[in-house]
Amino acid sequence: xxxxxxxxxxxxxxxxxxxxxxxxxxxxxxxxxxxxxxxxxxxxxxxxxxxxxxxxxxxxxxxxxxxxxxxxxxxxxxxxxxxxxxxxxxxxxxxxxxxxxxxxxxxxxxxxxxxxxxxxxxxxxxxxxxxxxxxxxxxxxxxxxxxxxxxxxxxxxxxxxxxxxxxxxxxxxxxxxxxxxxxxxxxxxxxxxxxxxxxxxxxxxxxxxxxxxxxxxxxxxxxxxxxxxxxxxxxxxxxxxxxxxxxxxxxxxxxxxxxxxxxxxxxxxxxxxxxxxxxxxxxxx
Numbered sequence: 136x137x138x139x140x141x142x143x144x145x146x147x148x149x150x151x152x153x154x155x156x157x158x159x160x161x162x163x164x165x166x167x168x169x170x171x172x173x174x175x176x177x178x179x180x181x182x183x184x185x186x187x188x189x190x191x192x193x194x195x196x197x198x199x200x201x202x203x204x205x206x207x208x209x210x211x212x213x214x215x216x217x218x219x220x221x222x223x224x225x226x227x228x229x230x231x232x233x234x235x236x237x238x239x240x241x242x243x244x245x246x247x248x249x250x251x252x253x254x255x256x257x258x259x260x261x262x263x264x265x266x267x268x269x270x271x272x273x274x275x276x277x278x279x280x281x282x283x284x285x286x287x288x289x290x291x292x293x294x295x296x297x298x299x300x301x302x303x304x305x306x307x308x309x310x311x312x313x314x315x316x317x318x319x320x321x322x323x324x325x326x327x328x329x330x331x332x333x334x335x336x337x338x339x340x341x342x343x344x345x346x347x348x349x350x351x352x353x354x355x356x357x358x359x360x361x362x363x364x365x366x367x368x369x370x371x372x373x374x375x376x377x378x379x380x381x382x383x384x385x386x387x388x389x390x391x392x393x394x395x396x397x398x399x400x401x402x403x404x405x406x407x408x409x410x411x412x413x414x415x416x417x418x419x420x
Contacts, residue, residue: 140239141205141235144241146244146245149245151356159218161381165216171222192230216372223306226305242350252397258319259319310325320397360382
């Protein structure tokens with residue numbers, strides 16, 4: 136097992152991290168954790184009210200547990216490149232970097248309006264019981280505290296009228312207050328904003344960031360092969376042609392501007408919450 140230069144995908148929920156993970160992992164010499172494993176990263180911090188974890192709280196035993204668990208879940212060989220993409224890591228890049236100080240990061244960015252609309256549907260969707268059962272079977276006894284929280288969160292969601300949990304996705308500070316007060320469009324817009332802004336600032340602050348942090352736009356990724364091909368060269372990925380072939384096979388372009396079909400009140404909330412950042416990113420002129 137090795138922890139040298141894993142690739143950590145950083146991106147808000149519903150930003151294309153799963154798609155990018157599966158594409159990158161299609162080449163030889165790679166091993167990907169097959170699903171988000173927030174419970175692994177939160178080992179020793181199960182009672183924390185949010186997913187922003189302090190790197191000063193890292194101990195050798197916590198770091199070792201996280202590294203060992205991720206390699207085990209990925210079924211990684213000693214010389215494989217580990218690829219991981221837990222979306223809550225957008226909120227705790229310094230913590231992640233304390234666990235993997237030589238990691239390389241790919242920050243995938245997507246229009247926050249599209250992310251918000253997609254997240255709103257996810258918050259209200261019923262759980263995928265098959266996927267949940269598969270994940271639960273993999274959870275070690277050390278993480279049972281997280282399972283307890285998940286069960287309680289799911290129960291609160293049912294009581295509040297949702298089909299899924301009370302809170303879905305990365306838990307930014309005060310997310311419970313946002314979820315209580317609503318509307319859902321505000322919660323999801325703030326979730327994207329917290330995920331993007333925290334990750335963007337923190338990634339710039341890691342040691343040797345210019346050589347370790349790479350950025351790709353979701354819109355560029357699904358438009359053609361140019362952005363992906365450049366990223367593969369930056370990461371020096373093996374089997375570039377095999378990865379590109381997998382990309383062509385898996386690519387399914389989403390309908391654009393679905394967020395514009397939302398009720399006008401939700402559109403107003405999203406625009407007022409995200410306009411400044413979307414302008415800075417060039418999504419809004």
